[in-house]
Amino acid sequence: MSRDVLLTIEGLRIEGRSGDDWTEIVKGVDLTLHKGEVLGLIGESGAGKSTVGLAAMGFARDGCRITGGTIDFDGIDLRKASEAVKRDLRGARIAYVAQSAAASFNPAHKLIDQYCEAPVVHDVMSRDEAERDAIDLYRRMQLPDPDGIGFRYPHQVSGGQLQRAMTAMAMSCRPDLIIFDEPTTALDVTTQIEVLAAIRDIVRQFDTAAIYITHDLAVVAQAADRIKVLLRGEEVEEAETRQMLDAPREEYTKSLWAVRSFARPEQPAPTGTPILSVRDVTAAYGTVNVLEDVSFDIHAGRTVAVVGESGSGKSTTARVITGLLPPKRGEVLFEGSPLPPALKGRTREQLRQVQMIYQMADTALNPKLRLRELIGRPAQMYLGLQGGALTERVRDLLHLIELDPDTYIDRLPGELSGGQKQRIGIARALAAEPKLIICDEVTSALDQIVQEGILKLLDRLQGEFGLAYMFITHDLATVRAIADDVVVMQQGRVVEQGPKAEMFAPPHEPYTELLLSSVPEMDPDWLTRLLAAREAGQTPATA
Amino acid sequence: MIALRFALGIGLLFIVSLIIFGATELLPGDLAQQILGQGATPETLAALREQLGLNDPAPVRYWNWLSGALTGDFGVSLSNGRPISELIGARLGNTVFLALYAAALAVPISLVLGILAALWRNSIFDRAANAGALTAISFPEFFVAYILVLWLAQTGLFPSMVRINPATTFGDRIYMTFLPALTLTLVVTAHMMRMTRAAIINLMASPYIEMARLKGLSPLRIVLRHALPNALAPIINVIALNLAYLITGVVVVEVVFVYPGLGQLMVDAVSNRDIAVVQAVALIFAGAYVALNLIADVLSTITNPRLMHRR
Numbered sequence A: 001m002s003r004d005v006l007l008t009i010e011g012l013r014i015e016g017r018s019g020d021d022w023t024e025i026v027k028g029v030d031l032t033l034h035k036g037e038v039l040g041l042i043g044e045s046g047a048g049k050s051t052v053g054l055a056a057m058g059f060a061r062d063g064c065r066i067t068g069g070t071i072d073f074d075g076i077d078l079r080k081a082s083e084a085v086k087r088d089l090r091g092a093r094i095a096y097v098a099q100s101a102a103a104s105f106n107p108a109h110k111l112i113d114q115y116c117e118a119p120v121v122h123d124v125m126s127r128d129e130a131e132r133d134a135i136d137l138y139r140r141m142q143l144p145d146p147d148g149i150g151f152r153y154p155h156q157v158s159g160g161q162l163q164r165a166m167t168a169m170a171m172s173c174r175p176d177l178i179i180f181d182e183p184t185t186a187l188d189v190t191t192q193i194e195v196l197a198a199i200r201d202i203v204r205q206f207d208t209a210a211i212y213i214t215h216d217l218a219v220v221a222q223a224a225d226r227i228k229v230l231l232r233g234e235e236v237e238e239a240e241t242r243q244m245l246d247a248p249r250e251e252y253t254k255s256l257w258a259v260r261s262f263a264r265p266e267q268p269a270p271t272g273t274p275i276l277s278v279r280d281v282t283a284a285y286g287t288v289n290v291l292e293d294v295s296f297d298i299h300a301g302r303t304v305a306v307v308g309e310s311g312s313g314k315s316t317t318a319r320v321i322t323g324l325l326p327p328k329r330g331e332v333l334f335e336g337s338p339l340p341p342a343l344k345g346r347t348r349e350q351l352r353q354v355q356m357i358y359q360m361a362d363t364a365l366n367p368k369l370r371l372r373e374l375i376g377r378p379a380q381m382y383l384g385l386q387g388g389a390l391t392e393r394v395r396d397l398l399h400l401i402e403l404d405p406d407t408y409i410d411r412l413p414g415e416l417s418g419g420q421k422q423r424i425g426i427a428r429a430l431a432a433e434p435k436l437i438i439c440d441e442v443t444s445a446l447d448q449i450v451q452e453g454i455l456k457l458l459d460r461l462q463g464e465f466g467l468a469y470m471f472i473t474h475d476l477a478t479v480r481a482i483a484d485d486v487v488v489m490q491q492g493r494v495v496e497q498g499p500k501a502e503m504f505a506p507p508h509e510p511y512t513e514l515l516l517s518s519v520p521e522m523d524p525d526w527l528t529r530l531l532a533a534r535e536a537g538q539t540p541a542t543a
Numbered sequence B: 001m002i003a004l005r006f007a008l009g010i011g012l013l014f015i016v017s018l019i020i021f022g023a024t025e026l027l028p029g030d031l032a033q034q035i036l037g038q039g040a041t042p043e044t045l046a047a048l049r050e051q052l053g054l055n056d057p058a059p060v061r062y063w064n065w066l067s068g069a070l071t072g073d074f075g076v077s078l079s080n081g082r083p084i085s086e087l088i089g090a091r092l093g094n095t096v097f098l099a100l101y102a103a104a105l106a107v108p109i110s111l112v113l114g115i116l117a118a119l120w121r122n123s124i125f126d127r128a129a130n131a132g133a134l135t136a137i138s139f140p141e142f143f144v145a146y147i148l149v150l151w152l153a154q155t156g157l158f159p160s161m162v163r164i165n166p167a168t169t170f171g172d173r174i175y176m177t178f179l180p181a182l183t184l185t186l187v188v189t190a191h192m193m194r195m196t197r198a199a200i201i202n203l204m205a206s207p208y209i210e211m212a213r214l215k216g217l218s219p220l221r222i223v224l225r226h227a228l229p230n231a232l233a234p235i236i237n238v239i240a241l242n243l244a245y246l247i248t249g250v251v252v253v254e255v256v257f258v259y260p261g262l263g264q265l266m267v268d269a270v271s272n273r274d275i276a277v278v279q280a281v282a283l284i285f286a287g288a289y290v291a292l293n294l295i296a297d298v299l300s301t302i303t304n305p306r307l308m309h310r311r
Helices: A049-055 A083-089 A110-123 A125-141 A159-170 A189-205 A219-221 A241-246 A251-261 A312-322 A348-351 A371-383 A387-400 A420-430 A447-466 A477-484 A509-517 A528-536 B002-028 B031-036 B040-054 B058-070 B086-118 B124-138 B140-151 B169-178 B178-203 B207-214 B217-247 B250-258 B261-272 B275-302
Strands: A005-017 A022-035 A039-044 A066-073 A094-097 A177-181 A211-213 A225-230 A234-240 A274-285 A288-298 A302-308 A331-332 A352-359 A438-439 A468-473 A487-490 A492-499
Touching: A005 A049, A022 A049, A022 A066, A022 A211, A022 A234, A039 A049, A049 A066, A049 A177, A049 A211, A066 A348, A083 A177, A083 A225, A094 A159, A110 A125, A110 A159, A125 A159, A125 A251, A125 A371, A159 A189, A189 A219, A189 A509, A189 A528, A211 A219, A219 A225, A219 A241, A219 A528, A225 A241, A225 A251, A234 A241, A234 A251, A234 A302, A251 A447, A288 A302, A288 A312, A288 A331, A288 A348, A288 A468, A288 A487, A288 A492, A302 A312, A312 A331, A312 A352, A312 A438, A348 A352, A348 A371, A352 A420, A371 A387, A371 A420, A420 A447, A420 B086, A468 A477, A487 A509, A492 A509, B002 B058, B002 B275, B031 B040, B040 B086, B058 B275, B086 B124, B086 B178, B086 B217, B086 B275, B124 B178, B140 B178, B169 B178, B169 B275, B178 B217, B178 B250, B207 B217, B217 B275, B250 B261, B261 B275
Parallel strands: A039 A211, A039 A225, A094 A177, A177 A211, A302 A468, A302 A487, A352 A438, A438 A468
Antiparallel strands: A005 A022, A005 A066, A225 A234, A274 A288, A274 A331, A487 A492
């Protein structure tokens, strides 16, 4: 690479505070970035990716401090620079695109006001110029209605559009460097492609250097020139993108490639009465129908994956099954007999049979309760266990989810990792000894390696207890790994359903095809090829 | 939605009027007897009852009272026979004047202190502002009032008694009511200031605040433009509660400074068993509470784009 060096980080050390202790979370990372170059930074959560990315702006989050190393941005020492100097750089020469645009746009201001803020504050443009520029960039980011979209509030714009608007905002001062912090992680696969393509194009158009942080190797392969892999605050390896994909050197990097090797063996065809039947369910929030004539069956010992974009009605279906949202029409049968539509009408025994595991284990566990109580409560409430029997049951459950009871039984959720919290979610569902567990995006907040652990655990438990799973997800790789049957939903309707083997073999419904073709592949040319193919109309992307 | 709030406010006032009327109905004793004293003859008592309409059934009397009140006619005082609207008129003006005066001091002071305390949180300034405001709110009002009298009135800077009449000029009013207004300011500032500080600090961990910092904005701009607009709803509600308190809860301060406001009128009426006046003042106080909270609800709605601009 013959171009000028823009950013040099050497021996970067960052500490994070937990309680009164400081522990090192970035342990001597080096990084060099040239002008116009895109560096992919990948690793699991806790690898220190975001912390390194923010440090490139001379920024440490509250509770973090930079303790060692140098950060040199175009001749400016960011560790020694005053706050005023760093403020002049931030937004103007180094910009940031956050993971959740919905949370990172201020809800009180219109998009264009937030766009114009940095150029005006940094004296790059006048307000009028900035507004015209915003509309131009909105157009280049292929946002719908570029002239008008800036005058909406964040809550009036969809997640994928917000993410593109945020990338446009980061471009507003034509920075030399943009930090993309998991910009597509929170998006559906179909939206992810649009955002990814828009980011790649605009970075190339303006010859902007970028650090692209993600845990998804296939995503970063589409945009990055080089990839650096981090693990627990240390570099594992760094290489040109193609070289990294073709010939990873380190065992850890290879394991990132291999995580999706898990696959559930084919199950025999189901017989008898299904555990759960959803029959012609139509449900509404207010007067708007969000589900229309949804029907499918779940048999004992099988996993039904319900896939679709956000807003397709997956979670609403779960709410109908659990009785949280009584349907307008149709019914839910449990082992052949109808369940009362509303939660209040159901008996404790009926409630016990269907349990849920949630996407965000963080918010689904009461942070003030110890694991003993969290897991013990359903066992106490549904099965009437008390005292020693209850403790014994909790210990058994902890064993089942592969956590040592002696170490964990009196811990609080805050003292667990993300994957461990999700295991507690599983144990809590199991405590009721249900026949059906609804898993609502249970792995989407987790890293790939942790995901695999959770999937294997769920699979093992299914084998041991003959559980049926309804597995809500937008991640088709997960579906491939664990599903027996697949239900594809779009805009509140079931567009296709059947056994997994059939679903993944052509021909597909147009929407299923779109979903399948949108899953990023470990090939740096995948996005280019896909976009060209869609352009040529070979795939039904426009359908 | 605002129309619905307004209708609810009216409905609430109606219920409050029922409670006020019902509560005075429950009081023991005979009004006519109280007015005329133990020496009254049965004939005069009967005549007075007839004159006051006490022989009518309760719903009729309630209706007469309410329809009168709606047109500004609260009837006559039982103790001195003067029209209540006349008694209340000047005093209501005085009370509103004092409340607005105190609010004009307290609201900007608490907002500025709260914003600065949030901006420089955990600094010496923050601690001093918190300690000062909490000290002021911890003392009883009369104590604060007497301390101010001791410091500012004994030295001759400000009058310790408020002698105003309808002819007093605006400038003189401001000067003469300075001490009661300052007392009330000290009493209500802590609440509003700490809510402003807490509401802003609560938002400082939001992703959009981090985004604002990463855009290179100054801390003051971040607080004013990015945190404050999202913190307005709780701040507005606390301000409304405190303004309502300034109108209805200032009896002690009025007594200390001999200020002719509604609070004193109400206390006098209670001790004179002048039920008609008590009812009228209670209704006005309730109206102030309902109106201020209604305004707070409307302002909270207006300042929230998510409620103003639907998808």
